[in-house]
Amino acid sequence: MELFGRRAEIAALERLLDRAAAGAGSGLVVWGEPGIGKTALLDHAAGMASGATVLRCRGTRMEAGLAFAALHELLWPVVDRLDTLPAPQAAALRGALGLSSDTANRFLLGAAVLSLISGLARERPVLVVVDDAQWVDEATAQCLGFLARRVTTEPVLLLTGHENPAPGPWEGLPSMEVAGLADEDARRLVDAVAPSADRALVDHAVRAAGGNPLALHELPTLERETDGALAPLLSGEPMPVGPRLRQAFCTRVEALKPATRSLLLLAAAEDRGDRHLLHRAGAGWGVDSSTWEEALRAGLLRASGARLEFRHPLVRAAVYDGAPFLDRQAAHRALAAALPANATEERAWHLAAAADGPDEDVAALLEQAAEQCLRRSAGPTAARALRRAAELSPVPAAAARRLAGAARAAWDSGDAEAARQLLEEAERCDGVESVARLSGGLRGILEFAYGMPERAQHYLVSDLAVVPKARRAVELGTVAVRAAWSAGRPDLQQQALRRVRAVHTGADPALSELLPVLRNWWSCYDQTGEAAPATPDLAGDTVDRLGTAAWELLPPVPLVQAWGVEGGLLDVLRVQAAQLRRRHELPALALVLAQIAVLDTTAGRWSAAEAAAAEALRLAEEVGADHVATQSRACLSVLAAARGEVRAVDELTTRILRVSVPRGVRALSASAYWQRGRAALFDGRPQEALHDLRCLVEPGHEAAHPTFALFAAVDTVEAAVQVGSRDGVELPVEMVEQWARRTGATWARLAAHRLRALVRSGPTAEDSFRAALAVEGAGSHPFELARTRLAYGEWLRRARRRADARLQLAGAAAIFDRLGARPLRARAEREQALTERRAAPRVAAPPTAAGLTAQELRVARLAADRLTNREIAAQLLISPRTVGHHLANVYAKLGIASRTELAGIDFDGDLRLRPPETG
Template identity: 35%
Template sequence: MSPLPGRRREHEAISELLAGGGGALVFHGDPGIGKTALLESAAGQADGFLVLALAAAETESTLPFAALHRLLGAVVENASGPPASQALALARLLESGPAGESRFATFVRLLRLLRRVAGERPLLCCVDDAHWLDPPSLEALAFVARRLRGDRIAMLFGWCDETVPVSFGVRGLRLAPLDDRSSREVLRDLVPVADVAGALGSIAMGSPCVLTDLARSLTPEQARGEAPLPQVLPPEHRLRRAHRARLLRLPADTRWLVLLAAADEELDVDGLAAAAAVSGVDIGALEPAESSGLLRVDGAAIRFVRPLVRAFTYHESTMVQRRSVHSLLARSVDPRTQPLRHYLHRALAAYGPDDGLATRLERAALASHGRHGAASRALERAAELTGDAAIAAARVVAAARHAWRAGEPHRARMLLRRVRPATVPARVRAVSAVLEAEIGLRTGAAAPDVDALLAVADELAGHDRGLAIGALARAGEALWVSGERSRYLDVARRALASRRPGEPPIVELACEHLATLSATLRGAHRRAADALGRTVTSVSTLDNAEAFTQAGLAAILCGAELEAHRLAGRGAAIARANRDLSVEPRALEIAALAELAMGRYDDPTTALRGLELARESGQEAVASGQSALLALHAAILGDRAACLRRARDAREAGWARAVVEWALAVLDLVDGRHPEAFARLRAATGAHVVLRVAATPHIVEAAARCGVRPAGVAALRVFDAWATTTANPRWLALSARCHALLAEDNGEADEYFRAALEQHARSGADLDRAWTALLYGQRLRRQRRPAAARVQLRGALDTFERLEARPWIDRTVAELRAAGHHVEHRQPPAVEALTPQQVQIARLVADGATNREVAAHLLLSTRTVDHHMRNIFAKLGVRSRVELARLMS
């Protein structure tokens, strides 16, 4: 049975339990978080087990032993012989009240009965809604669960945290909300439109029950993304009914205060007290809501215990109540100090169009710094209050831009769907098209329509050249990513031909970026460097994250990795300060690419952070790019498992896929499969000339080793034309290494290898230098110069061991032994106390991996890794991961 999306940890725990010698687990969490689905999944994968399933009933929670009586009935129905007779006898005892024996004796009889059943066939007992168990039944089942050692009995409980905290005395796993990727996977067969699925994921806040039930409630128009989506479950849904009943148990004044808090996420205690005073309610009326666990007060902050409770509370009120609440909150929020909140509440309280209010709300939204989510919703409401269709459309597009910056790409694209091209001005259509192209490029949801962008540029060329060039720039980026070199050059020519003196700085930068990239594609590297110089000069006058990020990419293409790293880092910092999630992941991707270009393989932190942010903000294409870079990083270090794991996360097409193929080719090189590496590199880089140049050192090595020297010479000719213009020691070193590999004369090869090592010393790229030294040592040994070979190989080994590059260590040791030098693998003395598997785990943890990542890397369960970590700490005498990392280094 396939694991439920987002529940890998839980499925591993279930599999371990079913495969082991008995035990119990409690899955607990919020209502609708997926406890029932997990228990059902466990029952489905329990092949060969007798499965007893019990769902506790609230109506029987006050009847002593009612749940246990039902469980015994299931034993009678499914077992035979003595176990069935014992179950029947125990059930009759419970019916008459077990007055003749102690409760302890009754519990022991239950344990013996279940062991008798399991003696004939392994037993899985699933108890759902365990929070509704009557107390004696709960005590009995918990008694059994704590004593399952060596039995063939597995017990699983589902417990809702909304009632009382779970206290079983057995292992518990709290179910976390699903992430965006898992939510979309849940909806794969229910909602075919990606943006609808993504937007529903945001509304459901990680609840699989809410997610699937919302999807099933959609109208055909909503499912196609042509109508606004519901913001909450239907009124008669069981979760809403349960919440409604919970609200109705509170006093009326308490419900009013809870509704005030639900209507404004930024409302703090002072603000609620002010609003309460205006409405004539004592703030002390909030206490029953706190006591019931509905919300809590942390200092000045008011927090709902679960995010969905806020939405349920708000939508349980009537329209009149909601407008009344917003009107009250508007009066209690000062428009001078908090204009966005003030006018948004006024707008939500308004009836019908109000152009004046819409204008004030728009101004407040555009003036809010970094509050993109609130600004987006304010602009959306401003559009609803606007009478002029063209102005309303412009506000919808602005709302989409802020949603994109807030990390809500699906909502942004849903807003853009409302813009009907036939009814809005050309400029609004253009802004919408360019924004949609940007979102498509970063999310990978849909390839931008290049022809539509070119048509937009043509339409606006005469009266809005800045936006026209922006459309051309996005069209060019789409062509660059897809590797369509000739079309990219055509687009760049169109943009550069329309340049005029005195362009605005941002337009000038877009042109210089196109000039840099197009010159690189044409092989005019001097012109590219000149354009980059103008770009760096211009961008320094701006405070634009996107401009710095694009300049960083241009710098990488010109071989200026240090400058690229600085520029991209500045772009990421600006985006972070502005809370702009539309740019920061991309800036970190360029920074990580710059680090890779510098030969920095010892710290993938930048790429990992970029990957995390890209996933959080729904930028799957950027996440794929980061995964591909991490795969290449791992491949160069020879870490096959990490490379393959990252490769699986990258998309199956485009630039990221080409980088993954490059990474897999590097693994082939590391393993000595040179023909396979060469074939893979040729196929991967065929449509991407820039990648082909960057991969040339690997292409040449593979070509030289598998007897296709002319292909290596041709690739190196292109590489040299670029590398010599950069004056960059790293690229010059790699060029010299390539010439050495292709040299047919040993003397010529020696000269090139020595030149390469000299340049490596200037570049500071240690692994590059070690790789070159290994290749040189191999050649020297084959020339029957073992003493000279050993010098190179020992230096290479020191670096590979420091970087923990395991395959490189093995290759170098083998070469040293072949050169007549006996070498023992060196590792920290204390590590000798560990088993080989513990050494692997300790090294991964020292490199920063979590226990779960280690488990995935080594194909173990997380519990097994936890066990090994306790033993590792005990054997090495360390108390923390920091101490372990220090020892392993």
């Protein structure tokens, strides 16, 4: 069939098909208003893919509430290929398709569909076509979204037709809007559909349809069939498909006999195309063989075996919306009665559609259906069922309970905004305290993940007193402590900690064993030193014993790093990530991945860290988790700073502060300032670095935070030494040394010795450098170890111990190169080059023959090597302004005026200009 006015769209589809055939797979959302031609374009693409395996499915309004209904239609033609999958994936997919009783694990199911499609693609390219995606059930949509984002290296193309690519499972995929036809193309279409139509009718149709192909196809035909009854409709202004076109379809339906109209209404209400079910439901409506014949002959329905479908979804919408409410009720009741006994979900939805007021029986049936959805990890469908059950609940308390359950289901499936709205509705039904108890304190968890940490702490502390289970109370209390830590509020931390200590474990032996460990951890972590000191063994034991606990009980990663027990936490987090993937709890999974990324960064696994942070960021953005997304950006900024990606650091930290500052998340604000300072320090701008780093200890500053101030002390001292400012450096040195004595953390001992070396002079400095390199386990912090070797190598070079310096500098450069820390690698290599020069001639006493002081001579040599003032300053640990002052003296004493002339000076002779080279 010819498509009018779609040359650009067809060309785009051809390019994607060609790319897929070449192994560059992708997904595309083809979107636009109803009737605009999306289905025609998808059909055209399927026709062009003659050498490909084509799999198709279409969403339907009634099946939108049935988990994996569309997936069943899509994969049924290749269900015999399930045996080619790994056993766990095959089991998950069989469970989703109703072929077994296995649980349809969401993450494993996505992997199974990906494996199945990839296997098909090894034989020939695969085209997956999903029409009317707005009606595809959530479980299938999320599964196919997972597929579309992971076929970039497979000969697979996934095309989706959608009315509106709103945020959801398809978010992030490329999209192509299908707009209305231009007037010229619209007229060509009308001429092809109704070649005998007069010019006035064509003009009316083009003007009324607004470029919508379905309207252009139907209106002229209906005008003739209704003897001009549509003429008034055709005289309006251009408009999208809406009430007028629906009225046009209704005009055709009203011309049919009552039994046929009843059959069409049943089909519109059933929405699955099950001809056998419609036959049973229509038995009491006078539906017989002649009724079926008329319905099919009218062209509104099409039959394929036992399946029925409307010619276009708009026809179904027109039939259903145009029927009186009492008729729609009767249709749904008839369909519910005709369903088999085990079709609980379908019956519940039909009875819910038929209900016109509170009905506890139907509400209970919907609640039962929601429980089945939760067992299949179909959280969005469960939330939808529970919300409808709440609407039908005659008692406010029952409505609140169901709305709270819907909020939990929405939160677990990643829809935080829906969870928040559902909680608010529940609170209007039965009060805040009741809903806190019913939802397990969800409002505080939501606020912690998306809002203001101080407010989250308030909610969590209040709600832990009303939740029925002691374990949940401890979880809420622990998150409250974390929220206060995030806000940089030690007073609120202590308040929450007191509430955690007061929780009675009751008859839970596991909690009785775990609670003292948690109390010890939170009692000793405080950096102020006011609490009783704890040993690293105690801290490590705490982390190790949290491996089987909920993610809410895990302490913040920076605190665990500060204690130096992150090795145990990494194992715990990996266990948590695997569990959360299996349960498809996306918000919590994103949080855990962000924390794994932090630990991998510290351990020098930068590629793994970047992958984890990127996945966490994508998941967090998909579910709208602002704080987790910001944490992910913070980890990426750590990597960018070390890699010398200054622009990336600026962009990432700007986005971090845009979220963290208004909400008072000082932990994130401090991280942003810290990474800005490190980026400037590594880039040879120590004065700028110092400006940002000192904010972390400035009382009342938006970035003031004790934990991050402790970490940033290392960079603060180095920046101060480089600019020649020793004011205030003793305090951060002592802070790190005190923490090292208190915890024995490897990073702290390494840093303490290095900082002491930087601020000392003479042999004592070398003692500190050697002590730093001798710290047991220093290799587990490769970046900081390399920074220590770099600083030691620079000290050795300045002491003219070139051979020793080369050894340290080479080791530092190798680590920086492996990690990808380009600025520090370049600095180490420059220092290495300086160690390979012949020693400068010794003079009897300063100044030199030309009157240069020793420092001026060092500056002159580096400038002659074409180092910039900033680079010279970094090498000699002085400020760029001091470098400029020394160079001005050098020029005056040598009688030159530029660096070009300086490059011609013979520094190994009597500081005279070398003779120009002759060819």
